[in-house]
Amino acid sequence: MLIKELFGVSLAAIRANALRSFLTTLGIIIGVGAVITMVALGEGAQQQVRQQIEQMGTNTLTIRPGQARFGGVAQGDARLYTEDADALKSQAAGIVRVAPEIQSRQQIVMGGVNSSNQILGSWPDYFDIQNMRVEYGRLFNEGEVQGRRRVVVVGSSIPGVLQVPAPLLVGRTLQIRGISFEVVGVLAEKGDMGFSRPDEQLYIPVTTAQYRVFGGRDRLNSILAQVEGPASMDLAFAEIDRILRRQHQLRPGAQADFSIRNSTDLLQSFEETNRTFTYLLAGIAGVSLLVGGIGIMNIMLVSVTERTREIGVRKALGATKANILVQFLVESLVLCFLGGLLGVALGYGGAEALSRFASWNTSVPLEAVGVALGFSVGIGLFFGIFPAQRAARLDPIVSLRYE
Numbered sequence: 350m351l352i353k354e355l356f357g358v359s360l361a362a363i364r365a366n367a368l369r370s371f372l373t374t375l376g377i378i379i380g381v382g383a384v385i386t387m388v389a390l391g392e393g394a395q396q397q398v399r400q401q402i403e404q405m406g407t408n409t410l411t412i413r414p415g416q417a418r419f420g421g422v423a424q425g426d427a428r429l430y431t432e433d434a435d436a437l438k439s440q441a442a443g444i445v446r447v448a449p450e451i452q453s454r455q456q457i458v459m460g461g462v463n464s465s466n467q468i469l470g471s472w473p474d475y476f477d478i479q480n481m482r483v484e485y486g487r488l489f490n491e492g493e494v495q496g497r498r499r500v501v502v503v504g505s506s507i508p509g510v511l512q513v514p515a516p517l518l519v520g521r522t523l524q525i526r527g528i529s530f531e532v533v534g535v536l537a538e539k540g541d542m543g544f545s546r547p548d549e550q551l552y553i554p555v556t557t558a559q560y561r562v563f564g565g566r567d568r569l570n571s572i573l574a575q576v577e578g579p580a581s582m583d584l585a586f587a588e589i590d591r592i593l594r595r596q597h598q599l600r601p602g603a604q605a606d607f608s609i610r611n612s613t614d615l616l617q618s619f620e621e622t623n624r625t626f627t628y629l630l631a632g633i634a635g636v637s638l639l640v641g642g643i644g645i646m647n648i649m650l651v652s653v654t655e656r657t658r659e660i661g662v663r664k665a666l667g668a669t670k671a672n673i674l675v676q677f678l679v680e681s682l683v684l685c686f687l688g689g690l691l692g693v694a695l696g697y698g699g700a701e702a703l704s705r706f707a708s709w710n711t712s713v714p715l716e717a718v719g720v721a722l723g724f725s726v727g728i729g730l731f732f733g734i735f736p737a738q739r740a741a742r743l744d745p746i747v748s749l750r751y752e
Contacts, residue, residue: 504539
């Protein structure tokens with residue numbers, strides 16, 4: 350039989366039982382659709398984090414407190430202080446900017462509106478390190494940090510929260526934990542940065558945060574250090590380690606009570622974790638493909654039984670075992686391929702729906718579509734062999750007598 354004729358016969362058989370064929374391929378459709386959607390979510394998340402890392406810069410080091418250990422035994426949480434940031438700023442070679450971070454969620458009030466938002470205390474260099482741009486007003490300065498002034502720069506979402514237009518918010522007074530602050534600036538929209546949302550944060554001088562808002566809390570959440578460029582990263586890393594060991598009076602060879610991470614490491618760690626979860630979810634979705642393959646084999650066996658007399662007629666007219674084998678195998682492949690196409694459409698639709706209505710970043714890579722379609726065709730080939738062989742082995746005389 351010609352290939353064109355084989356496909357024609359296969360499509361005719363599928364059309365003859367259209368509803369049954371659709372229900373049979375439902376497992377394939379759902380499986381392929383789920384795989385495409387899961388991969389789209391994973392790829393979208395990776396692209397989003399990659400963009401955020403690029404916005405923050407690949408020449409930024411983040412120092413966080415670790416856990417103090419003596420003799421291999423944990424002795425409590427270690428701490429970072431503003432003095433550590435001062436030492437890095439004045440002594441570390443290759444570091445262009447340093448900014449301490451101290452933050453806590455507090456209640457903000459203006460007029461009859463109140464909200465719970467993240468308050469972050471730092472130095473003016475923090476905005477340059479994070480590539481933040483002021484849209485209205487100005488940033489606070491070093492004099493206001495030294496004077497513990499009650500000034501605040503707000504993220505781009507805060508005017509909407511306080512129900513005040515951004516240009517009119519500059520110069521107004523709001524309360525943070527019952528303390529009055531003058532709004533001196535409104536930042537341009539930044540977008541989400543992983544687990545943080547800078548557009549929903551308020552920024553105040555670090556000294557004001559420590560001694561006026563956070564009740565004398567002197568420990569820092571982290572310290573950001575910006576180096577001259579990627580070529581200076583190793584030198585800056587060694588300098589930070591040396592200076593902080595001296596600041597914390599750690600003996601040579603003792604385990605550091607702080608950790609130093611660069612943005613590239615953060616991106617790599619996230620991508621590895623995200624890739625693992627994507628593969629896990631795609632694997633779970635792939636189970637639907639296997640279930641769909643079993644359904645394909647089941648319906649093909651039913652089709653062989655129903656068309657036993659047809660098979661006998663074809664053999665009586667000269668069709669060989671190979672012709673019958675290929676005929677039913679092609680029918681199984683066409684069924685799975687059509688299910689794969691519908692699954693791809695479902696996956697694209699699901700990814701688009703999540704992006705539009707849930708505001709999740711999604712991206713469907715073409716290689717994922719190719720793999721999903723190839724896997725669905727492979728399912729059709731694997732689970733279609735047994736029914737096709739069974740049809741090919743039927744005796745023509747017995748088949749013609751079959752009722």
